[in-house]
Amino acid sequence: MTKTAPPVQKNQTIELTFEDITHEGDGVGKIDGYPLFVPYGLPGEKAEVKVVKVKKNFGFGRLIKVTEESEHRVTPPCDVFYQCGGCQLQHMSYEMQMDMKRNQVQNALKKIGHIDQVPVHPTIGMDDPWRYRNKVQIPVQSKDGKLITGFYRKRSHEIIDDMDHCIITDEVNDRMVEAVRANADRLGIPAYDEKNHRGILRHIMVRSGQATNQTMIVLVTRKEKVHGLDQLIKEITEANPHVKSIVQNINPDRTNVILGKKTKVLWGEKYIYDLIGDIKFAISAKSFYQVNPPQTKKLYDKALEYANLSGNETVIDAYCGIGTISLFLAQKAKKVYGVEVVPEAISDAKENAKLNNIDNTEFFVGQAEKVMPWWQAQGLDPDVIVVDPPRKGCDEALLQAMLEMKPKRIVYVSCNPSTLARDLRVLEDGGYETKEVQPVDMFPQTNHIEAVVRLELKVSN
Structure with missing residues (x-):
């Protein structure tokens, strides 16, 4: 042939x-x-x-x-869009982005999950799909004897040095990165040189509480002792009263991983705070916290709607993180059990429950697929299970544990349509029916899409 x-x-x-x-x-x-x-x-x-x-x-x-040209082609407002890999979709209208993301979810369900009779609603987008990110991590390098900051060029570790702002990032974060860069440069704090593993300042991370106007600056350094750091802190904090916390993260390793193991508060508080709806969250340097709180509220409101709680239900929140979804659910449930493998996240979840005077939650450290069968053996019988797994989707053992527990409803929050479709197939084969799917655009201008899915246990004849 x-x-x-x-x-x-x-x-x-x-x-x-x-x-x-x-x-x-x-x-x-x-x-x-x-x-x-x-x-x-x-x-x-x-x-x-x-x-x-x-x-x-x-x-x-x-x-x-x-x-x-397509009628949906637009001029990207970012000067470095074609050089930077951070956004992928600025060349298309926001309307087209919404349709593309909905189609992405629909196609994955059909091709991977063989589920094609389920309504996939139009994507919930943003009124203003810019300047939404409340966290930024910017590398620092040296060029011609000056410190430069900015994102890497696509497929490289070379900073785009004519980049002084990012239009999907909160403006305060841009200003704080620039303030740290300018002051560190003047004070002679050297940039980290990854090739030779020398120098000091590796990354500048800024987190902002959009509802509280509080800012945290994290300086990622190769060494703990940094000449000029006290003066840098003094100048930043005196000029910017919204800065509530300056933290140092020490990363002495030759690695692409941004944060090292050791973190210490140099000035101010350990936490800044933010609100999603009426719920207050404490955010530390290493906390996982959604980068787009207004859209997170829409996502969680939908999860709460799909959970359909009356006040008498027992709910399990697998992959609960710092308790964001758990605390939303707790407003309408009798009891919420959260489980998460990261101990620091569970400690943040307990802190956040206390912060909001919510006393009908319990949080456990462990792998959900191991903890849930143990709960079942203790007689825990959930009415609703909510899962919000990482991009790789649910562990197979967790899907089996859910099927054995037989809750009336499952709410699946997904950040990856492919693994969502794969997992829905397993749940459907195990006796559940996918009722509806709601895509939510958490990351405008990028190709990422989140979705919330409502599943109901099929009634046996």
């Missing part, structure tokens, strides 16, 4: 019509049935494309010129 060669060759320039878009936001066009994936192409557009990589069944191209 003769092998058919691909209809295009590397470095060839072709005319291409885009028919579709991938979940990463790349345009897809075909030449004689052979798909080419091209960043920044939009469905319906015609373009001049240079072929940059050819594989047996598909290839990759680079957009040279759009000859017929």
Whole structure:
């Protein structure tokens, strides 16, 4: 049998019509049935494309010129959008982003979960899909004897040095990164040099409480002792009264991991605070806390609606983190049990329950798939189970534990449509019915999408 060669060759320039878009936001066009994936192409557009990589069944191209534009193409407001890999979708209208994300969820359910009769509602977006991130982690480097900060160029560890702001980040975070950079530069605090593993200042992290106007600055350094640090703190805090905490994180390792193991408060408080709805959260340097609180409130309101609580239910929140969903659920449930594998998160969850005078929650450290069977053996019989797993989805043993507990309802909060679809298939095969799916845009301008799913236990005949 003769092998058919691909209809295009590397470095060839072709005319291409885009028919579709991938979940990463790349345009897809075909030449004689052979798909080419091209960043920044939009469905319906015609373009001049240079072929940059050819594989047996598909290839990759680079957009040279759009000859017929989609009505959804917009000019990215960020000057470094095409250099920086932080956002992927600024070249498309927000309306198209919402549709693309809903389709992404729908397609995953159909192709991976074989679930295609379930309503997937239009994506819940933001009125203003900019300046939403309450946390930023910016690397520091040296160039021509000066400190520079900014995100890395795509597929590199080289900072885009003409970048002085990020338009999806809270403006206060931008200002604080710049203030630290300018002061550290003037005080002669050297940037970390990852190639030679020398220097001091590795990253500047800023967290802001958007509802409380409180700011935390985290200085990630290679060594604990830093000459000029006291003066830096004095100048930052005197000029910026909203800064409530300055923390040092020491990371002496040769690694790409941003934070090291040791953290100490240099000035001010250990925590800053923020609100999601009426619930107050204490945020430490290492706390996991959602980066977009207004959308988080919409996400959790939907989870609460799908849990359909009357005040008499026992609820389990698997992967509970610092208790964000648990405390929302506790407002309407009789009792909420939260479980999470990270001990610091559980300690934050208990602190957050106290902070809000919520006394109908209990939090446990452990793997949900191990703790839940133990709870079941103790006679715990949940009415509702809520899961909010990481991108890899639910552990197989956890899905089995849920199926054995047979709650009336399961609410699945997902940040990855593919693993969501895979897990829903297991739950459906185990006796549950997927009733509805609500995508929520937590990360505008990027290709990420969250979704909340309502499942009900099928009634036996």
